[in-house]
Amino acid sequence: MKNGLHIGFFLAIGLLLGCQQKTTEYIMTVRGPIPASEMGITLSxxxxxxxxxxxxxxxxxxxxxxxxxxxxxPFLTEIQEYEVSTLVECTPAYLGRDPWLLMALAEQTGMHLVTNTGYYGAHNNLFVPAQFHQMSAEEVSKIWVEEFENGIEGSGVRPGFIKIAVDGDSILSEAHLKIITAAALTHQQTGMVIASHTGPDAPAFAQISVLQSHGIDPSCFIWVHAQSGTLEGNIKAAQLGTWISLDNINLNLEPGSAYDVEWYATRIAAMKEAGFLHRVLISHDAGWYKPEEEDGGEFRGFTGIFTGLVPALLSHEFSKEEIDLLLVENPRKAFSLRLPV
Ligand SMILES: [Zn+2]
Incomplete structure (x- = not known):
């Protein structure tokens, strides 16, 4: 494991110091595990x-x-000016995940970058490898666990979470049931949180049910694109402990259009009102270099939260502590590995 500090080290320090919980919480970055307390401001x-x-x-x-x-x-150095220290990179395998590139960027910027294992089933499985269809959930999980234990494709880079995707249909297809089942099995062996590109309420609750049938607590699940779900659905899932990821904050949208910054501020304020701000994650789902376009095409930067959303939240009478909860504490808890392996 390149540059990796073994978790046994943290455990040993924890025992020496007589600490219990905090020192055993850690995040797996592309440069190895770090104590979760070092994660800082995080784009999830x-x-x-x-x-x-x-x-x-x-x-x-x-x-x-x-x-x-x-x-x-330049887009990473730009967010370092807003004191962002961790960026969770959500591009899965077969969709452009590149551990060597992430490692190089982490080294050049000093930032903590986090990558993932898992398959992206949305878009009717266009981005899953052909062999997936012949495999069982156990066999798929084996590949993902292997990446966690030994690194991705010989790069030495280990994933810090499981990223999957399902289509937004009201029931899970057989393939997507296999993907969430493989994620459940992988979670049980690695302690990585499961972030699933999901969208509406129905597939969110369908996946949560699968996890529960494996004895997995919903707090190990991130409902990605929860902004496409209803407020009632977001609250109900948060009551179960699920992480509610409101993750397409985009200042390029015209004010007044659907999902503009004020929409996000209002949804987040409603989650706070319901008592579930401690379950909300926020991000831009922005970027990204597009290989098919000249010079990677237009890149959407990662600053809208700081220049648009935070001011909007302040005008909704959010405190500094509540903003820290969204940007520091919640990501730290969501992405902390659940198993001290
Ligand atoms: Zn995304």
Missing amino acids: HEHILVDFIGADSTGYHRWNKEEVAHKVL
Whole structure:
């Protein structure tokens, strides 16, 4: 494990200091585990690169790592000015995940970057590898656990969470049931949180039920794109302990249009009113370098939360502590590994 500090080290320190919980909480970054307390201000759902060509055609031949790093670097240094220290990169395998690129960017910026394992089933399985369809959930999980234990494709980079995706249908397809089941099995062996591109209420609750049937607490599940769910659904899931990820804050949208910054501020204020601010994650779902476009195409930066949403929340009478809860404490709890392995 390249540059990795073994968790046994943290456990030993924890025991020596007589601490119980805090010292055993850690986050797996692309440069190895860090104590969760070092995570700081965190963007919990962003992208460096996404390649939408499909699992059968994507690969590292599709981009030049140095060119991508050159293009992306200014957008990372820009958020460092807002004291962001951790960025969770949500691009899954077969969609442009590149552990070497993330490692290079982490080293160049000093930021904590977090990558993932898992398959992205949305878009009717265009981004899952062909062999997936012949595999059992146990076999799929084995691949993901192997990545956690030994690193991704020989890079030494270990994933810090499980990223999956299902379509927004009201029931899970057989393939997507297999994906969430594989995520459940992987979670049980690694302690990684499961972040699932989900959207509406129905597939969110369908996945939570699958996890519960495996004895997994809903607090180990992040409902990604929960803004596409109803407020009632968000509250009901939060009551169960689920993380509610409101993650497409985009200042390019016209004020007054659906999902503008005021919409987000209002939804977050409603979650606070219901007593569930401690279950909410916020992010931009922004970026990203597009291999099929000239110089990677237009890149949406990661600053809208700081320049647009935070001021909107302040005008909804949020305190500094409540904003820290959204940007520091909630991501720290959501992404802390549940098993001291
Ligand atoms: Zn995304």
